[in-house]
Every structure is written in C-alpha cells, then in structure tokens.
Amino acid sequence: MFNQLRTPFQYKKIINRHDIKNSARTVKGNQQTSNRSKTLARIFSYLLAYKVRLLFALCMVILSVGFSLLGPFLVGRAIDEYIMTKQTVGLLGLLIQLSAVYLVYSISLFLQNYTMIHVAHHAIFRMRADLFNHLHRLRVSYFDHRQHGELMSRVTNDIELVSATLSQSLIQILSSLLTLIGAVAVMLYLSPLLTLVTMITIPIMVLSIRWITRRTRKLFKDQQRVLGELNGFIEETISGQQIVRTFSQEKRVIRQFHEQSADLKGTAFWAQTYTGFIPKVMGFLNHLNFSVIAGVGGILALLGNAVTVGVIVVFAEYARQFTRPLNELANQFNLFLSAIAGAERVFEIMDEKEERDELDAMTIEKMEGKIEFKNVSFSYEKGAQTLVDVSFKASPGQTIALVGPTGAGKTTLIQLLARFYPLERGAILIDGTDITKVKRHSLLQQMGFVLQDAYLFHGTIRDNIRYGNFESSDKDVVEAAKRAFAHEFIMKLPGQYEFMLDQDGGGISQGQRQLLSIARALLSNPSILLLDEATSNIDTVSEIHIQRALQQLMEGRTCFIIAHRLNTIQQADQILVLNHGRIIERGNHQQLQEQQGFYADLFLSQTSEKRV
Structure with missing residues (x-):
C-alpha cells in the first residue's frame, strides 16, 4: 500500500515547490500568517x-x-x-x-x-x-x-x-x-x-x-x-x-x-x-x-x-x-x-467584488421597449474584440433577428443588453435611458428569456412555470401553459401539473422542455423578449408547436431572436447580419435578398440543403 503513496517530500514538490522548512522565514510565510489572523478574526x-x-x-x-x-x-x-x-x-x-x-x-x-x-x-x-x-x-x-x-x-x-x-x-x-x-x-x-x-x-x-x-x-x-x-x-x-x-x-x-x-x-x-x-x-x-x-x-x-x-x-x-x-x-x-x-x-x-448598481440608478416599472445600441464595443479578453462599434435601433414591438456565423457576437449582444457584462465603449439605451442608470433587478424583470437549452429545476411542472412569477395563481399558470401550447402534453402526464421533473427537466422531451420555458416567460409578462436559438435542437414537428407558442409570446413585445434557421425569421422587422463582431448587413428579409450579399448566400445555401 505504501509504495502507491508519494512521500510527503515527493508530494510537496508536486503540489508546491516551496520548501516547508523555510516557508515561515519568507515574506510569503509572513503574509500567510497575516491572512490566517484575518481569517480567524472574521470567523x-x-x-x-x-x-x-x-x-x-x-x-x-x-x-x-x-x-x-x-x-x-x-x-x-x-x-x-x-x-x-x-x-x-x-x-x-x-x-x-x-x-x-x-x-x-x-x-x-x-x-x-x-x-x-x-x-x-x-x-x-x-x-x-x-x-x-x-x-x-x-x-x-x-x-x-x-x-x-x-x-x-x-x-x-x-x-x-x-x-x-x-x-x-x-x-x-x-x-x-x-x-x-x-x-x-x-x-x-x-x-x-x-x-x-x-x-x-x-x-x-x-x-x-x-x-x-x-x-x-x-x-x-x-x-x-x-x-x-x-x-x-x-x-x-x-x-x-x-x-x-x-x-x-x-x-x-x-x-x-x-x-x-x-x-x-x-x-x-x-x-x-x-x-x-x-x-x-x-x-x-x-x-x-x-x-x-x-x-x-x-x-x-x-x-x-x-x-x-x-x-x-x-x-x-x-x-x-x-x-x-x-x-x-x-x-x-x-x-x-x-x-x-x-x-x-x-x-x-x-471578498470578490459584488455587482452593484450605480448610485443614481433608477427603478423602471414598465418599459415601452425602445432599444438603441450606440457604438458598442466589447471583449471578453484583452486583444480579442467580440463586438466592434455596433449601432442600431429597435422600435417598441419590433422583432430584431440576429444572424451570423458562430462567434460573430450574437449571444454577446443579448448578454450586454441584459447587463450580464459591462460595456467597454458605447452605450445601450432603453426608452431613451442608459441601461447603466437602471437597476439590474428592475431591468431583468422587464425581460423574458427563452434559451437554446431550456433549463428546468427539480420540482413539479407547476413550480417550474411559476418560476417566471411566483406571485401568480394556479389559474395563471394553466393559462400560460395553454398559450404556450404546453397544456395538452401536460394533461397526459401522470400527475399532470404536479408531475415531478428530474434535474434539468429530465422526464420529458427537449421540445416539451422548450414549451415549458416559453410558458414560464409568458407568465413573467416581459416587455422585451430575448430568444437564443430557441428552436435549434428541436425536430420539425416540435418546431411547429414551438413557433406557434413563440408567436403568442412575441405579440406586442420588442423581440431579439438569434437563429441559424433563416426560415424562422423571415417575418422579422429588422435582420442584423454580424460577422467578426461587426454588423455587415441590415434590413428585412426582402431587402437583404435583394442586396445579394452574405445573408442572401446563407439563405440560398440553407434552401439548397433542404431541397437535397
């Protein structure tokens, strides 16, 4: 047994080259002693x-x-x-x-x-x-x-x-x-x-x-x-x-x-x-x-x-x-x-620095949904720009589609809108107010998210839908499920709305998880809707149900849609084509088709693949 264990001296060299015998005499040793004293004081x-x-x-x-x-x-x-x-x-x-x-x-x-x-x-x-x-x-x-x-x-x-x-x-x-x-x-x-x-x-x-x-x-x-x-x-x-x-x-x-x-x-x-x-x-x-x-x-x-x-x-x-x-x-x-x-x-x-709102940040009870990006630039790491000088406007109730290859900055753009990351340069305005002047909790309460991977918690279906608004009644939960076209499959489950989901929504299909995610977003009644590849992992039949549910969810709201399937965004009011962090094309489906550029080529390639 002992030959399988490193000696403390061998182990010491692997974990830390620092010599234990002399550590107390070094500056680092003194700092560690000081840290221990501070830790004891905090305990x-x-x-x-x-x-x-x-x-x-x-x-x-x-x-x-x-x-x-x-x-x-x-x-x-x-x-x-x-x-x-x-x-x-x-x-x-x-x-x-x-x-x-x-x-x-x-x-x-x-x-x-x-x-x-x-x-x-x-x-x-x-x-x-x-x-x-x-x-x-x-x-x-x-x-x-x-x-x-x-x-x-x-x-x-x-x-x-x-x-x-x-x-x-x-x-x-x-x-x-x-x-x-x-x-x-x-x-x-x-x-x-x-x-x-x-x-x-x-x-x-x-x-x-x-x-x-x-x-x-x-x-x-x-x-x-x-x-x-x-x-x-x-x-x-x-x-x-x-x-x-x-x-x-x-x-x-x-x-x-x-x-x-x-x-x-x-x-x-x-x-x-x-x-x-x-x-x-x-x-x-x-x-x-x-x-x-x-x-x-x-x-x-x-x-x-x-x-x-x-x-x-x-x-x-x-x-x-x-x-x-x-x-x-x-x-x-x-x-x-x-x-x-x-x-x-x-x-x-x-001791990690908390994410704090600015001192003059305000609470917004209800948003109209007018969005403006003004010369926004951002990078996760220095020297690697993810977004470069991005500018556009979205009117209340409009649907904005984000298109582009992987790594173009589509998801990053949505994350910046939700203030998950701080801007490097530029500004993002909602209803004419810089989002840095809005309290994060207030901002996120006005937003609904439907992501590619619909994350559900271990608990009942009712509780997972109610996660969008814990103040809602059972009647509201059922109504949200009906509008999301999830009620039908829920009623077929043992226990129906009391059906217990495993961790991460185990026990139902990917399409059904996405419908529950949409019902959850509907219950939160957001002013701005953010959809990130909401139908990318879904089969064709499930996609039809989800598209119907999304139409219910998107009605009367400012929506941002990230989609690789261009056939799902043809009705978008504005399509932004991103590549290498920049907007290289913008317009509706018809206008971009007429430009015969990146978007037109991408749409043609997807159409050809379907025909094949």
Whole structure:
C-alpha cells in the first residue's frame, strides 16, 4: 500500500515547490500568517453575534476546569488526612464534597458543549447564508472561468469543516489552556520541586508539536484545494455523462479521476499521518512524566517530609492534566488549521467584488421597449474584440433577428443588453435611458428569456412555470401553459401539473422542455423578449408547436431572436447580419435578398440543403 503513496517530500514538490522548512522565514510565510489572523478574526466576528451565549459557555468552561482541578486536590486530602492516618471521622463529608464536585463538573461540561454547539451552528448558518447570498451578487463573468463543482465544494465541504471545528475545537482549546494554567498553579502550590521535574518534558513536547504542525498546516490547506478540484471534476463528468459516452471517453475520464483522487489520497494520507504522530508522542511523554514523578516523588517521600504520598498521587493526576491539555491543544490546532484553510476558501469568494448598481440608478416599472445600441464595443479578453462599434435601433414591438456565423457576437449582444457584462465603449439605451442608470433587478424583470437549452429545476411542472412569477395563481399558470401550447402534453402526464421533473427537466422531451420555458416567460409578462436559438435542437414537428407558442409570446413585445434557421425569421422587422463582431448587413428579409450579399448566400445555401 505504501509504495502507491508519494512521500510527503515527493508530494510537496508536486503540489508546491516551496520548501516547508523555510516557508515561515519568507515574506510569503509572513503574509500567510497575516491572512490566517484575518481569517480567524472574521470567523470570530460571526461568533460574537451571540455574545451572551458565548459568555455563558465561557463561564461553564471556567467552572468545569475549576472543578476538574478541585477533584484531585480533594483526593489527595483524603489520602493524607484519612487513609494514611486511618481516621474515618469526616471522611464521609469529604466523599460527599467529592461527589458534588464531579456532579457540578459533569453538568457544566454538558452545558458548555450544548451552548457552544448552539452558537457554532447559528454562526455557520449566517456564514453559509452570507456566502450563498454573495454568490448571487457576483458578476456572471465570475462563473465563466470556475468549475461549478469546485464552488459547490466551498459552500458545502469547506463550510462544514469550519462548523465541525467551531463546535468542538474552540471550547476544547479554551478548556485546555485554562486547565494547563490551573494545573501549573496548583502544582507549584503543592511542590515547586516536583513541578520543576514535571517541566523537563516541556521542551520535547514543544519541539515535537512544532515539527508536526509546520508540516500539517500546508497539507491541510492543499487537501481542501485538491478536494474542491476533485468535486469540480466529478460534477462536470456527471453533468456531461452523455458526451462522455458519446465520444467513448470513459477510460480517459476514469484515468483522470484516479489521478486526481490519488493526489487527494496523498495529501490526506500525509496530513493524517503527521497528525497521528501527536497522540503517540504525547502518550510516550505522559508515561515518561508519570515515571519521573513517581520515582522522584518516592525518593523525596523516603528521604524526608518534602512531599507526602497524597501529594505524589495528586501530582501524578495533575501531571496527566498538565500533559493532556498540551496533547489536546496540538490535536485541536491541526483541526483549527484545517478549518482556517476551509474558511480562507469561503472568504475568498466573499471578498470578490459584488455587482452593484450605480448610485443614481433608477427603478423602471414598465418599459415601452425602445432599444438603441450606440457604438458598442466589447471583449471578453484583452486583444480579442467580440463586438466592434455596433449601432442600431429597435422600435417598441419590433422583432430584431440576429444572424451570423458562430462567434460573430450574437449571444454577446443579448448578454450586454441584459447587463450580464459591462460595456467597454458605447452605450445601450432603453426608452431613451442608459441601461447603466437602471437597476439590474428592475431591468431583468422587464425581460423574458427563452434559451437554446431550456433549463428546468427539480420540482413539479407547476413550480417550474411559476418560476417566471411566483406571485401568480394556479389559474395563471394553466393559462400560460395553454398559450404556450404546453397544456395538452401536460394533461397526459401522470400527475399532470404536479408531475415531478428530474434535474434539468429530465422526464420529458427537449421540445416539451422548450414549451415549458416559453410558458414560464409568458407568465413573467416581459416587455422585451430575448430568444437564443430557441428552436435549434428541436425536430420539425416540435418546431411547429414551438413557433406557434413563440408567436403568442412575441405579440406586442420588442423581440431579439438569434437563429441559424433563416426560415424562422423571415417575418422579422429588422435582420442584423454580424460577422467578426461587426454588423455587415441590415434590413428585412426582402431587402437583404435583394442586396445579394452574405445573408442572401446563407439563405440560398440553407434552401439548397433542404431541397437535397
């Protein structure tokens, strides 16, 4: 098994060429320390929203630590005052005190755990809500270059890692610190000499823990990153399963999965292996400490009255309580590092700049639908212009068709109209108002979209249609379905409008999904309609139904249609022919035919193909 795993040093070279041993001395190491401090401060800002509960948990921690230290002290008294002297008077009272101490200790321990779990989960609820809300305020371009599965991993895995750590580790760290301080104080009170003997193992503990944590810190961070990448790959593969099968890429996908999974196995293995050294080292030091205390204490007891048997027994217990917190601190510190790595990935998204409306942006209740593009230019990446100096006008109620080869900029033009991307140059006006002066929510409420791939959610048909307007009644939903010519096929389904669709509309045909998409757009009652290849993936029979539904949808609205099938746009009021991001021809079908240019050649080629 071990020969299949890279050594931590080999793994370190593959993941990051940076030398772990020297990282703390570099500027980058200092920046990472600063980032960790900021991340911790942000995590605690969520906890501080529940100050009263947090304060109560702190009080319970102090109480439990105090009583846990008081218990052994009373045991030592019982040994010296009653067992060694063989006296029984007062022993019962001491035993009752001891029982009361451990009862209060147990109750305070329960309350501190219960309260901290309550605080942690409420804080994580707010963090998860903030993250999810922020995702919906980011620009569309943010999602273009990121794996959806990797983003999902941050919302789920990384948040859960922070949640588990806050629920368990925070209280444990605080309790361990207080126990450590209290144990040392009581030990000094009982015997400074034995306390000094106990401290001999401290340097070994510190050096061991430091050696381990310096290696686990980066491994835990890499583990979360590799896990996110693997989740992204899995999500893409499952979503594109049909393409994988179509091109017989199963072996390649499986091989790639094993490679990424092996990377995760390597990081997780060495992170857990190094972490596993801690209890072994601490266990050895615990036994060593006990042996030293018993030996030295026994010698001191035999030589004189420097210590008593009861003190030696108590000291052995306090020595355990002294080393146990160190052990727990080391373990919890590793978990904390893992949680910080997850929190950093969460806050990385939350630090992304939100898409905000301009300060003087207005809300428009109803649009007439007059559109004007004025010298609009745009590029997704520098040096590669997608649209160049595009200008045209559309009157209210007109249908504008966009024609051109793939990559000509047709879809980009629609996305700019919806403000999915910011303009580089020029302006887009709606009813004479620059769209940058209109609030995005207000603008998109006036628009209806019917895209090439009709995306439907897991849920009932009724809910998917109602997505266009959640204020609509069941009667409105049925009416929209009838106008979209979807009612007939819906009534034939088991459950009819309560028929449950699988993810992305699974369970019905592509044409039926498109009809539901049209019904959804009808229910939103938009002023401007954007159709992007709405019939490109549909068979001829389905296309007839969809064209009838689209006529209902387009009536009285300003419409933009992207279409490769030119026979579907012959009735358009204006056809814009784009190529290489520029409008090279414009006019209606008849005018463009008479020009005998690019459009006429394209229409002729499609007509010839049909005849053949």
